[in-house]
Amino acid sequence: xxxxxxxxxxxxxxxxxxxxxxxxxxxxxxxxxxxxxxxxxxxxxxxxxxxxxxxxxxxxxxxxxxxxxxxxxxxxxxxxxxxxxxxxxxxxxxxxxxxxxxxxxxxxxxxxxxxxxxxxxxxxxxxxxxxxxxxxxxxxxxxxxxxxxxxxxxxxxxxxxxxxxxxxxxxxxxxxxxxxxxxxxxxxxxxxxx
Amino acid sequence: xxxxxxxxxxxxxxxxxxxxxxxxxxxxxxxxxxxxxxxxxxxxxxxxxxxxxxxxxxxxxxxxxxxxxxxxxxxxxxxxxxxxxxxxxxxxxxxxxxxxxxxxxxxxxxxxxxxxxxxxxxxxxxxxxxxxxxxxxxxxxxxxxxxxxxxxxxxxxxxxxxxxxxxxxxxxxxxxxxxxxxxxxxxxxxxxxxxxxxxxxxxxxxxxxxxxxxxxxxxxxxxxxxxxxxxxxxxxxxxxxxxxxxxxxxxxxxxxxxxxxxxxxxxxxxxxxxxxxxxxxxxxxxxxxxxxxxxxxxxxxxxxxxxxxxxxxxxxxxxxxxxxxxxxxxxxxxxxxxxxxxxxxxxxxxxxxxxxxxxxxxxxxxxxxxxxxxxxxxxxxxxxxxxxxxxxxxxxxxxxxxxxxxxxxxxxxxxxxxxxxxxxxxxxxxxxxxxxxxxxxxxxxxxxxxxxxxxxxxxxxxxxxxxxxxxxxxxxxxxxxxxxxxxxxxxxxxxxxxxxxxxxxxxxxxxxxxxxxxxxxxxxxxxxxxxxxxxxxxxxx
Numbered sequence: 001x002x003x004x005x006x007x008x009x010x011x012x013x014x015x016x017x018x019x020x021x022x023x024x025x026x027x028x029x030x031x032x033x034x035x036x037x038x039x040x041x042x043x044x045x046x047x048x049x050x051x052x053x054x055x056x057x058x059x060x061x062x063x064x065x066x067x068x069x070x071x072x073x074x075x076x077x078x079x080x081x082x083x084x085x086x087x088x089x090x091x092x093x094x095x096x097x098x099x100x101x102x103x104x105x106x107x108x109x110x111x112x113x114x115x116x117x118x119x120x121x122x123x124x125x126x127x128x129x130x131x132x133x134x135x136x137x138x139x140x141x142x143x144x145x146x147x148x149x150x151x152x153x154x155x156x157x158x159x160x161x162x163x164x165x166x167x168x169x170x171x172x173x174x175x176x177x178x179x180x181x182x183x184x185x186x187x188x189x190x191x192x193x194x
Numbered sequence: 195x196x197x198x199x200x201x202x203x204x205x206x207x208x209x210x211x212x213x214x215x216x217x218x219x220x221x222x223x224x225x226x227x228x229x230x231x232x233x234x235x236x237x238x239x240x241x242x243x244x245x246x247x248x249x250x251x252x253x254x255x256x257x258x259x260x261x262x263x264x265x266x267x268x269x270x271x272x273x274x275x276x277x278x279x280x281x282x283x284x285x286x287x288x289x290x291x292x293x294x295x296x297x298x299x300x301x302x303x304x305x306x307x308x309x310x311x312x313x314x315x316x317x318x319x320x321x322x323x324x325x326x327x328x329x330x331x332x333x334x335x336x337x338x339x340x341x342x343x344x345x346x347x348x349x350x351x352x353x354x355x356x357x358x359x360x361x362x363x364x365x366x367x368x369x370x371x372x373x374x375x376x377x378x379x380x381x382x383x384x385x386x387x388x389x390x391x392x393x394x395x396x397x398x399x400x401x402x403x404x405x406x407x408x409x410x411x412x413x414x415x416x417x418x419x420x421x422x423x424x425x426x427x428x429x430x431x432x433x434x435x436x437x438x439x440x441x442x443x444x445x446x447x448x449x450x451x452x453x454x455x456x457x458x459x460x461x462x463x464x465x466x467x468x469x470x471x472x473x474x475x476x477x478x479x480x481x482x483x484x485x486x487x488x489x490x491x492x493x494x495x496x497x498x499x500x501x502x503x504x505x506x507x508x509x510x511x512x513x514x515x516x517x518x519x520x521x522x523x524x525x526x527x528x529x530x531x532x533x534x535x536x537x538x539x540x541x542x543x544x545x546x547x548x549x550x551x552x553x554x555x556x557x558x559x560x561x562x563x564x565x566x567x568x569x570x571x572x573x574x575x576x577x578x579x580x581x582x583x584x585x586x587x588x589x590x591x592x593x594x595x596x597x598x599x600x601x602x603x604x605x606x607x608x609x610x611x612x613x614x615x616x617x618x619x620x621x622x623x624x625x626x627x628x629x630x631x632x633x634x635x636x637x638x639x640x641x642x643x644x645x646x647x648x649x650x651x652x653x654x655x656x657x658x659x660x661x662x663x664x665x666x667x668x669x670x671x672x673x674x675x676x677x678x679x680x681x682x683x684x685x686x687x688x689x690x691x692x693x694x695x696x697x698x699x700x701x702x703x704x705x706x707x708x709x710x711x712x713x714x715x716x717x718x719x720x721x722x723x724x725x726x727x728x729x730x731x732x733x734x735x
Contacts, residue, residue, distance in 0.1 A: 027199065033368070065445075066531065081538065
C-alpha cells in the first residue's frame with residue numbers, strides 16, 4: 001500500500017489539520033508516513049502545500065516526485081490546479097472544494113477553473129462550504145473535503161473517525177460531532193457521484 | 195518505546211532534551227523556530243528547568259551558550275542560516291576556546307529561499323571554523339545526531355555544527371527515542387584561561403584545534419553516520435550528503451542503487467572513504483543539498499582528475515533545493531510527468547494579514563512621503579517587508595537584520611534627505627539599537643519608523659525582546675524626547691498619523707516614530723485564550 005498525497009490551499013485554510021487526521025489514521029493502521037509542511041513566510045495568505053506520503057514500506061523522500069502523486073486534496077479550486085504537474089496522469093485523483101478564496105486582484109473566473117478540473121480523468125469537486133454549513137459550521141469545510149477524498153485513500157473509514165475523535169477531543173464534544181458529520185457528508189457526496 | 199511523529203526540528207529538540215541539555219538559546223528564524231518552541235512546550239524540559247527563553251539575537255544566543263559550556267553544562271543554540279552570520283564572530287571563536295560542557299550549534303539552511311534572503315550553506319561555516327558537522331538525512335537521524343553531537347562535542351572538547359535544511363526541518367515522520375542522558379553538574383574548565391583568547395593563548399588553542407582534525411576525521415568513519423554502500427556497476431560512484439540520499443534511493447525499487455554510494459552525514463569527510471570510492475569507479479556524481487562544497491573539493495581548481503559530476507559540472511542545477519526528479523535526471527533516468535500546468539492558475543504571493551497595523555502604518559508613510567521623490571524608505575526583515583509588494587509598494591530595501599537604520603544613515607550622508615528607516619520592534623532590538631546610536635552620534639537626518647506590534651510576527655508570534663521598552667531604548671540611546679512620537683496605526687487615525695510623520699520628516703536630525711498596535715494574529719490568540727479562561731472560571735463558579 002502506498003499513497004502519495006498533495007494537500008493544497010491558502011495559508012490558514014486548515015490543510016495541516018487534514019494532513020494530521022490522515023496521518024493519525026494511517027499510523028493507527030500500522031502504516032509509515034512522511035509529511036512535509038510549509039511554515040514561515042508563505043503562511044501569510046499565500047499558497048500553501050503539504051506533501052503527505054503513506055506506505056506499508058519505508059519511505060525515502062520527504063517530497064513526492066513529480067507526476068507520481070496519487071491524489072491532490074485541495075480546499076480551494078484554483079490551488080488544486082497549481083499542482084497538476086505532480087499528479088499521476090493515469091490514476092491520479094483530484095478532490096477539491098469548489099469554493100474560491102479570493103484574496104488576489106486577478107483571481108480567474110470560477111467557471112474557467114472548474115472547466116480545467118473537469119478535463120481531468122478522475123476528480124471530485126464539492127461545494128464544501130455549503131455542505132459544512134448544513135452540518136453546523138462552515139469551519140468544517142476542510143473535513144468535508146477530506147470526507148470526499150476518503151474513499152480513494154486506501155484507509156478504513158473507521159480509522160478516520162477515530163482520528164477525528166482523537167485530534168479534536170481537546171476542543172470538546174460539539175466540535176468532534178461537527179467534524180464527524182462533516183466527514184460523513186463529504187464521503188456520501190463522493191460515493192453518490194462515482 | 196512508542197514512535198513519536200515529529201518534524202525534523204522537533205526530533206532535534208527531543209534529541210537535545212534527551213542528551214541532557216540545560217539550556218537552548220535562539221532567535222526565531224524559519225526554518226529553525228520549531229526547535230526552541232518544542233523545548234519551551236516540553237513538560238520534561240520545564241520540569242528540569244531547561245532554560246529556553248528567546249535571546250535578543252543569534253549572537254547573544256551563541257555567546258550565552260558558550261557561557262553555559264564554560265560552566266560545564268550542555269547547551270544547544272539554534273538559528274536559521276543567515277543567523278549564523280550574526281553569530282559568526284562568537285561561533286568561529288568558540289572553536290578556538292573549545293567546549294567544556296557539550297556545545298551544539300544548529301543551523302537550518304533554506305535552499306530555494308522559501309523564507310530567506312539567500313541560500314548560503316552552513317557547512318562552509320563548519321569548515322571555516324574547523325569544527326565537526328553532522329547532517330541528518332531523516333527525522334530519526336536528526337534525533338540520533340542531536341544526541342551524538344553532544345557526545346562528540348564533549349569527547350573532543352569542540353563545538354559541533356548540526357546542519358539541516360528546510361525540507362527536513364518541516365517534514366514529519368516517526369522517531370524512536372533512546373534512554374535519556376543526565377544533565378551535567380556545574381564544572382569549570384580545568385584550565386581557567388582556556389577561554390581567554392589573548393593572542394598567546396589563542397595561538398596555543400588554535401594549534402590544539404588543528405591537532406584534533408585527524409581524530410575528528412577518524413570519528414567520521416567510526417561513528418557510523420558515513421556509510422560506504424557497495425554496488426556492482428562501477429561506471430559511476432555517488433556521494434550523497436544529508437537529505438540528498440533520500441532523493442537518490444527514492445529513484446530505485448526498494449532503495450537498491452546499482453552503483454557504489456557514499457552516504458555522508460558527518461564531516462570532515464574521511465579521505466579514506468573518498469579515496470576508496472574514487473579508486474573503484476569511472477566517474478563520480480556528487481549530490482549536495484546546498485552549495486557544491488564536496489564537489490569543488492573533489493574536482494580541485496583545475497579539475498584534472500576523473501570526471502566529477504554535480505552542480506558545478508551541470509548535471510545538477512547550480513541553485514535551488516534538490517528533489518527526486520532532479521536527482522533522476524542527473525542519473526540519466528527518465529522521469530514521470532504530470533499534467534501540464536493550467537494557464538488559469540494565478541500567483542498568490544504572501545501578504546500582510548487583513549487588519550494588520552502595518553497596512554495603516556505604511557499607508558500613512560506613503561502619503562507623508564508624497565511631496566518627496568521616491569526611493570527613500572530603507573527597510574528591514576519582518577512581516578512588514580511584504581509592504582514592498584502592491585498595493586503598498588512602500589519600501590526600497592531589505593538586506594539584513596537592522597540594516598534599515600544604518601542604510602538610511604549612509605543614504606542621508608550621500609545627500610538623500612530625508613531618508614526613512616522602517617523596522618519592526620523585534621528587529622530593532624535584534625540589531626537596530628547600535629545603528630540608532632550611530633545615527634544619534636552622527637546627527638544623521640533620518641526618520642526611523644518602528645512598527646511595534648509587540649511580537650516577532652513573521653515567524654509565528656514569539657516574544658519580542660523589545661516589549662514595553664522601545665521608547666526607553668530610544669531615549670537612552672540619545673534621541674531627543676520631542677522627536678520620539680507614538681502613533682496608533684488605524685485607518686481612522688490616518689490623517690493625524692500622516693501629520694506626525696510629515697513633521698518628523700521635516701526635522702533635520704534623528705527622529706523616531708513608533709507605530710504601535712498589537713499583531714492581529716497574537717491578539718486573536720490572546721482573546722481565544724481569554725475566552726477559554728473565562729469559560730473555565732464560569733464552570734468552576
